[in-house]
Amino acid sequence: MALKDSFTTIRYFTSTDIYFFTTDNRPLTDLKACADFLADTMDARGGWALISSGTASNSTTLDFIGLTGYSAYWFMITDPLVPVTNAVDLWIRISQDNGSTFKSGGTDYTYESYEVLASNTSAINSASTGAAQLIAAATVGNSAANGIGGLFRIGSIVQPLKINDL
Amino acid sequence: MLLNRFNGTNHATSFGGGNYVTDQNAINAVRFMFSSGNISTGTVKCLRIITII
Numbered sequence: 001m002a003l004k005d006s007f008t009t010i011r012y013f014t015s016t017d018i019y020f021f022t023t024d025n026r027p028l029t030d031l032k033a034c035a036d037f038l039a040d041t042m043d044a045r046g047g048w049a050l051i052s053s054g055t056a057s058n059s060t061t062l063d064f065i066g067l068t069g070y071s072a073y074w075f076m077i078t079d080p081l082v083p084v085t086n087a088v089d090l091w092i093r094i095s096q097d098n099g100s101t102f103k104s105g106g107t108d109y110t111y112e113s114y115e116v117l118a119s120n121t122s123a124i125n126s127a128s129t130g131a132a133q134l135i136a137a138a139t140v141g142n143s144a145a146n147g148i149g150g151l152f153r154i155g156s157i158v159q160p161l162k163i164n165d166l
Numbered sequence: 167m168l169l170n171r172f173n174g175t176n177h178a179t180s181f182g183g184g185n186y187v188t189d190q191n192a193i194n195a196v197r198f199m200f201s202s203g204n205i206s207t208g209t210v211k212c213l214r215i216i217t218i219i
Contacts, residue, residue, distance in 0.1 A: 047215075047216050048213045048214070048215060048216070049213060049214050049216050050212075051212040051213060051214055052211075052212045053209065053210070054209065054210050054212075055208070055209045056204075056205035056206065056207055056208045056209070057206075057207065058204050059204055060199065060204055060205075061198065062197070062198040062199070063196070063197045064195060064196045064197075064212045065195040066194065067193065067194045067195060067196065067212075068192075068194050070214050072214070072215070073196070073213070073214060074212075074213045074215065075196065075198075075210055075211070075212055076210070076211045076213055077208065077209070077210050078209050078210070078211050079208050080207075081198065081205055081207075081208030081210070082205070082206045082207045082208055083200040083202075083203055083204070083206060084200075084203040084204045084205070084206045085202045085203030086173075087173060088200040088201045088202045088203060089200065089201040090171075090198070090199075090200060090201075091197075091198070091201055092196065092198060093196075093197045094187055094195065094196055094197070095193070095195035095196070095197065096189065096191045096192060096194065096195075097195075098194045098195050099195040099197075102195070102197045103187065103189065107188055108187060108188050108189065109185070109186075109187055109188065110185060110186050111185040112182065113180050113181060113182040114182075115178045115180045115181075116178060116180075116181070117177070117178045118176065118178065119176055119177075134185055135201075136180065136182065137169050137171045137178075137180045139171075139173050139176075140171050140173060140200070141172055141173030141175075142206065143174055145172070146171075146173055146174055147172065147208065148169055148170065148172075149169070149170055149171075150168050150169030150170050151169070152168075154193065154196060161192055161193045
């Protein structure tokens with residue numbers, strides 16, 4: 001039986017505090033048990049958990065550091081990234097020293113992507129077996145109505161995180 | 167990777183695959199940038215999926 005099944009309810013007494021009760025209505029004061037209950041509930045439901053967020057404001061880069069502990073991370077562009085310069089490519093680079101340096105050697109990356117245009121019936125292939133970055137998308141426009149959005153995954157089969165899986 | 171972009175002329179969807187980093191040491195940071203110039207606006211959120219069990 002999962003821990004969550006031993007509880008009948010979560011009672012909200014204030015806007016900031018949550019009280020847990022056991023099936024026989026005894027208040028649960030063990031913090032670890034409360035945390036386990038929440039974890040069980042979240043796992044049973046599934047979903048997304050926010051790790052961190054970055055918002056650009058005429059920024060050189062958006063960096064995410066400290067990616068350890070999970071075999072996959074998802075990056076969701078929730079508000080389109082708009083470049084200052086028109087018709088530029090979106091690049092992705094990785095770091096193996098937690099952001100002190102980012103790999104930018106001429107053979108550090110292999111990438112391949114296909115772009116499907118609304119105005120064209122065939123996909124445009126973009127690929128390289130030796131590049132200084134992953135090119136996620138090409139010719140992004142810079143007006144207010146332009147930009148790029150979407151979802152990018154980085155992951156590996158097992159920890160630690162090793163392979164860029166786009 | 168699944169991205170959508172607009173450049174004033176073309177709406178496009180990009181699908182990526184088979185991408186990797188030559189150095190197989192552990193990755194612990196990711197950078198987004200443009201090939202030239204700064205990022206004017208935009209928000210990226212780093213997420214993980216809570217597995218359904």
